[in-house]
Amino acid sequence: MTWEERWHPLREEWIIIAAHRQHRPWNGETIEHEDSPLPAFVSDCYLCPGNVRVSGKRNADYRGTYVFDNDHPCVGPDAPDEAAPVNGLYRRQSARGIARVVCYSPRHNLTLAELEVSEIENLLRVWQQQYVDLGSGKGINHVLIFENKGEAVGVSNPHPHCQIYATNFIFKTIETEARVSQKHLVETGRVLFRDILKAEQQDGRRIICENDSAIAFLPYFARYAYEVYVAPKETHASLATLSLKEVCDFSRAIKCLLVKLDNLWQIPFPYVMTLHQAPTDGDGYDGFHFHIEIHPPLRQPNLLKYLAGPEIGGGNFLSDTSPEEKAAELIAQPDVHYKVNADSLVTT
Numbered sequence: 001m002t003w004e005e006r007w008h009p010l011r012e013e014w015i016i017i018a019a020h021r022q023h024r025p026w027n028g029e030t031i032e033h034e035d036s037p038l039p040a041f042v043s044d045c046y047l048c049p050g051n052v053r054v055s056g057k058r059n060a061d062y063r064g065t066y067v068f069d070n071d072h073p074c075v076g077p078d079a080p081d082e083a084a085p086v087n088g089l090y091r092r093q094s095a096r097g098i099a100r101v102v103c104y105s106p107r108h109n110l111t112l113a114e115l116e117v118s119e120i121e122n123l124l125r126v127w128q129q130q131y132v133d134l135g136s137g138k139g140i141n142h143v144l145i146f147e148n149k150g151e152a153v154g155v156s157n158p159h160p161h162c163q164i165y166a167t168n169f170i171f172k173t174i175e176t177e178a179r180v181s182q183k184h185l186v187e188t189g190r191v192l193f194r195d196i197l198k199a200e201q202q203d204g205r206r207i208i209c210e211n212d213s214a215i216a217f218l219p220y221f222a223r224y225a226y227e228v229y230v231a232p233k234e235t236h237a238s239l240a241t242l243s244l245k246e247v248c249d250f251s252r253a254i255k256c257l258l259v260k261l262d263n264l265w266q267i268p269f270p271y272v273m274t275l276h277q278a279p280t281d282g283d284g285y286d287g288f289h290f291h292i293e294i295h296p297p298l299r300q301p302n303l304l305k306y307l308a309g310p311e312i313g314g315g316n317f318l319s320d321t322s323p324e325e326k327a328a329e330l331i332a333q334p335d336v337h338y339k340v341n342a343d344s345l346v347t348t
């Protein structure tokens with residue numbers, strides 16, 4: 001089985017080949033329908049507390065968040081060593097790194113949008129710790145923290161969780177953001193992302209939630225219909241240096257944003273959420289401004305944005321929607337989660 005990283009000379013990026021994972025039971029074991037209420041505990045869920053995973057390891061009987069090494073890692077300490085070079089052009093390297101899973105809550109039937117702000121704060125502190133711990137590891141040049149949510153992005157287990165890939169290479173999007181941010185800093189003396197925040201605040205039409213130190217918005221240049229960002233207003237290269245107050249404000253901004261997304265069509269809104277943090281390769285990243293990007297694949301309740309000719313073939317996005325209109329839809333949503341409303345209607 002091939003397990004290594006291969007360099008794409010035309011795109012100048014690494015591809016992880018992890019052919020050993022193709023039969024992994026990670027996705028698709030149980031299909032649960034979003035409209036039927038889920039139980040808080042599922043005995044054959046590999047993420048619920050106390051259950052045995054496919055590897056034979058047993059989850060702790062955890063009460064808050066729970067972090068464990070991925071049983072089917074795409075990068076891992078056991079990845080084969082680099083083999084002999086293939087030929088003069090092609091390059092490869094060992095798929096070394098650490099892959100982890102972070103459960104947000106012991107409750108199977110919650111989503112990030114439904115966690116209390118204090119629980120989101122705890123999660124942010126776990127992310128801070130993981131970024132620092134993994135990023136300081138030997139040979140770890142980048143820590144990618146991301147959540148795939150919903151069957152629309154291939155995740156059938158609704159248990160709230162994210163993944164961490166701590167890798168020997170820097171993911172392409174982060175590398176690009178780091179490079180253009182550095183260029184902007186050298187040329188203007190300013191942080192690029194701060195200029196983006198300023199532009200968004202001056203316009204105002206695409207800001208979804210805002211408090212003292214955090215802001216959530218649908219950017220002017222959104223590629224997906226409901227693509228939204230959350231960021232601290234002050235510049236931090238990663239979330240590791242956020243103060244307690246900033247962690248609190250940031251948690252409130254994420255909560256507000258995710259609640260509005262869920263409320264839009266009264267469904268658990270599917271998305272890919274990624275923390276964009278500075279690489280951990282030891283270089284300076286003064287111009288890098290930590291933020292979270294959320295990329296929902298849906299354009300309408302049952303309409304996926306397919307990536308096709310322009311996006312896959314050409315590499316540029318073709319958006320069929322107006323960012324201002326989509327932002328207005330989200331701004332108009334209540335900031336109390338629809339399930340809370342439904343519960344209170346039943347009880348009153």
Ligand SMILES: [Zn+2]
Nearest residue numbers: 045048108159
């Ligand atoms: Zn579960």
Ligand SMILES: [Zn+2]
Nearest residue numbers: 177276291293
């Ligand atoms: Zn970004």
